[in-house]
Amino acid sequence: MSDRYASFAHTGPGRALVKRLGLPDPPKLRRYRPGDPLTHGPVRLDAASGGRLVEPLGKLLTAAGVEISDPATTRPAEDDGRVPPQAALLYDATGITDSAGLRALYDFFHPLARALHPSGRVVVFGTPPESCATPREATAQRALEGLTRSIGKEFGRGTTAQLVYVAPGAERAVESTLRFLLSGRSAYVSGQVIRIGPAEVPEVDWDRPLDGRIALVTGAARGIGAKVAEVLAADGAQVVALDVPAAGDALAEVANAVGGTAVQLDLTTPDAPLRLADHLADRHGRVDVLVHNAGITRDKTLGRMRPDWWDSVLEVNLTSQERINDVLLDRGLIPAGGRLIGVSSIAGIAGNRGQTNYATSKAGVIGLVHSMAPVLAERGITVNAVAPGFIETRLTARIPLVLREAGRRMNSMAQGGLPVDVAQTIAWFASPGSAGVTGNVVRVCGQSLLGA
Numbered sequence: 001m002s003d004r005y006a007s008f009a010h011t012g013p014g015r016a017l018v019k020r021l022g023l024p025d026p027p028k029l030r031r032y033r034p035g036d037p038l039t040h041g042p043v044r045l046d047a048a049s050g051g052r053l054v055e056p057l058g059k060l061l062t063a064a065g066v067e068i069s070d071p072a073t074t075r076p077a078e079d080d081g082r083v084p085p086q087a088a089l090l091y092d093a094t095g096i097t098d099s100a101g102l103r104a105l106y107d108f109f110h111p112l113a114r115a116l117h118p119s120g121r122v123v124v125f126g127t128p129p130e131s132c133a134t135p136r137e138a139t140a141q142r143a144l145e146g147l148t149r150s151i152g153k154e155f156g157r158g159t160t161a162q163l164v165y166v167a168p169g170a171e172r173a174v175e176s177t178l179r180f181l182l183s184g185r186s187a188y189v190s191g192q193v194i195r196i197g198p199a200e201v202p203e204v205d206w207d208r209p210l211d212g213r214i215a216l217v218t219g220a221a222r223g224i225g226a227k228v229a230e231v232l233a234a235d236g237a238q239v240v241a242l243d244v245p246a247a248g249d250a251l252a253e254v255a256n257a258v259g260g261t262a263v264q265l266d267l268t269t270p271d272a273p274l275r276l277a278d279h280l281a282d283r284h285g286r287v288d289v290l291v292h293n294a295g296i297t298r299d300k301t302l303g304r305m306r307p308d309w310w311d312s313v314l315e316v317n318l319t320s321q322e323r324i325n326d327v328l329l330d331r332g333l334i335p336a337g338g339r340l341i342g343v344s345s346i347a348g349i350a351g352n353r354g355q356t357n358y359a360t361s362k363a364g365v366i367g368l369v370h371s372m373a374p375v376l377a378e379r380g381i382t383v384n385a386v387a388p389g390f391i392e393t394r395l396t397a398r399i400p401l402v403l404r405e406a407g408r409r410m411n412s413m414a415q416g417g418l419p420v421d422v423a424q425t426i427a428w429f430a431s432p433g434s435a436g437v438t439g440n441v442v443r444v445c446g447q448s449l450l451g452a
């Protein structure tokens with residue numbers, strides 16, 4: 001599904017008209033291409049005094065080949081007040097222990113507010129409020145959310161801004177997240193709060209982090225699922241692509257294209273979990289990454305909704321996933337280092353008229369992440385979910401024009417996301433480097449106003 005307005009707005013006459021009429025101006029987002037450096041330019045890294053992350057962050061950046069700007073050369077020049085353009089602004093706020101200390105944020109960001117490249121990156125690092133030593137420190141750390149969410153809305157031109165809470169002791173577990181957030185892989189993720197906990201992180205080949213891993217992707221015949229299969233395979237995974245028998249041809253095409261295998265199975269049949277477990281046990285002996293992407297909608301307002309529409313949406317989007325998790329976990333088919341990844345929706349966060357069944361199921365996916373994370377942590381398995389906003393797929397192409405345009409523009413990027421944006425976020429969760437990332441629900445919505 002193409003966004004004709006955005007294509008027009010990127011032409012010469014289109015740009016002039018957009019400017020004159022004050023219309024939404026969707027920037028061209030920097031998306032990841034194989035071989036891309038992490039950033040296209042230097043980054044500025046600084047910290048409030050006493051920050052515990054600035055040193056490990058500096059080491060990670062340098063080892064990853066990212067140039068860190070010298071603060072002396074990134075001050076506004078005396079003659080024209082300009083600052084040399086930066087690819088990213090990174091700030092370690094873990095040293096802030098009370099509200100007065102928040103002034104350090106202004107002092108850092110104010111002179112640099114206009115210094116970011118298009119599709120620039122802002123990442124603020126903090127301590128999870130629940131891990132803070134005093135109520136005052138927790139208050140100040142919670143305040144960081146308002147700053148990052150506002151920067152995401154204010155800076156424009158495809159800038160993304162996130163807050164990453166790093167628990168004490170998790171300093172060495174930030175690399176996969178830092179890399180994801182700096183790169184073009186996170187083009188449509190903004191205004192998010194991400195939590196990282198302590199974890200043993202293995203050596204990671206950042207070009208092929210999933211080498212040797214078995215990844216099951218449900219609903220892989222088309223749309224977001226097909227892209228997830230492609231991205232996980234590009235990251236090195238051996239992909240098992242699953243979809244209903246009726247989608248067999250399209251599924252085979254996806255599986256062939258990614259050098260994986262296809263499983264035709266309706267997830268809602270009573271024996272689906274056992275059949276899937278048998279298949280994975282026989283062919284692979286395990287599954288390392290499980291992406292529950294299959295999902296359906298059956299939209300009607302609640303008063304007009306047939307009971308079977310309620311049941312089928314809950315069954316596909318939530319209950320069948322729980323049944324599959326239970327069987328695979330019971331049979332020990334998801335080893336330590338395993339990754340469970342759900343696909344929620346901003347409808348599961350904000351609710352949506354005509355989608356009580358869908359929003360219930362997608363809020364349930366969030367509940368599953370939060371309730372299972374501590375249980376699975378004991379087995380060294382992480383569980384997270386993406387919550388996509390408006391993504392350009394067949395599903396959103398069916399939305400009536402006016403609603404579709406509203407959905408597309410009502411976010412900080414003034415455009416819909418692409419399936420690859422969701423897939424790359426899933427690949428970040430799937431990475432062995434993301435061992436400390438669990439219990440997170442990350443929206444891939446361009447910082448949509450819905451439910452924000």
Ligand code: NAD
Nearest residue numbers: 219221223224243244266267293294295345388391393395
């Ligand atoms: P899609 O309809 O294009 O693809 C869904 C796939 O799931 C299909 O191939 C379908 O055959 C498969 N599927 C459905 N029921 C199944 C079953 N019982 N067993 C096995 N496979 C089954 O949808 P999409 O837009 O690619 O969405 C993928 C996921 O992302 C869904 O969970 C959806 O709710 C979620 N999502 C999408 C958007 C969006 O904007 N497209 C936004 C938020 C969330």
